[in-house]
């Protein structure tokens with residue numbers, strides 16, 4: 001443990017799985033307190049057991065919550081502040097993929113669901129955090145996971161790409177509006193990483209898959225970059241850096257971390 005996050009108390013969303021889980025564990029191992037939230041209670045309990053095995057339970061708490069619910073967003077921020085005395089980091093990772101349905105046939109309810117979770121959810125959890133940061137004059141770092149799909153139309157369908165591009169724009173607005181208050185905001189834009197994300201859209205649209213995953217550079221990106229699928233632990237160190245004071249000169253940045261996949265067009 002290098003204690004790079006001593007003095008930090010972080011809300012981590014999407015903490016039950018994938019990158020959110022890797023980030024929660026990395027934050028704890030760097031000396032932070034972590035208030036975890038996710039809608040998957042079973043996996044949150046598994047995380048709780050892993051944290052206990054590391055002897056870090058005193059620095060960890062969790063609550064089940066849906067990122068689309070205002071009251072759940074407020075509750076995890078409040079839990080963090082009450083348990084650890086402050087909240088000064090938000091690591092926002094909760095998200096879903098779409099099923100690759102293309103624009104000509106996308107259904108309103110499916111579109112709305114992805115936007116509600118990935119984009120509006122990003123606003124809701126950040127708004128809840130800001131409503132704690134601002135009156136308490138907390139200097140904070142907000143770290144959002146978005147996606148390289150914000151820049152490239154391949155790794156997700158249109159609803160996913162639009163939600164992630166929107167989240168990157170939201171990140172910049174937050175950095176702009178609250179920079180003078182000592183609140184930084186950056187986004188991490190990963191390429192394909194092996195997680196449980198495909199569970200959020202188990203039935204993929206065949207026509208969309210054909211276009212998005214079986215054609216163009218996306219189908220060949222691993223040949224071109226010579227890199228395997230990323231691991232959640234490949235992303236967590238960047239989330240540690242962005243939460244830490246080492247990144248104090250950094251705000252309003254969308255950081256691509258995708259093994260060069262976006263080079264291979």
Ligand SMILES: NC(=O)c1ccc[n+]([C@@H]2O[C@H](COP(=O)([O-])OP(=O)(O)OC[C@H]3O[C@@H](n4cnc5c(N)ncnc54)[C@H](O)[C@@H]3O)[C@@H](O)[C@H]2O)c1
Pocket residue numbers: 013014015016017018019020037038039040043065066067068093094095096097117145146147148189190191192193194195196197198200
């Ligand atoms: N895996 C990839 O290839 C990849 C690439 C780029 C970006 N991302 C983004 O990274 C983030 C983390 O995804 P992951 O790949 O680790 O997936 P994951 O499915 O392993 O983890 C996502 C977590 O978010 C939770 N979640 C989903 N909807 C929620 C909601 N409404 N309220 C609360 N929790 C909710 C899930 O229960 C899950 O535990 C997502 O925002 C995803 O879009 C993933």
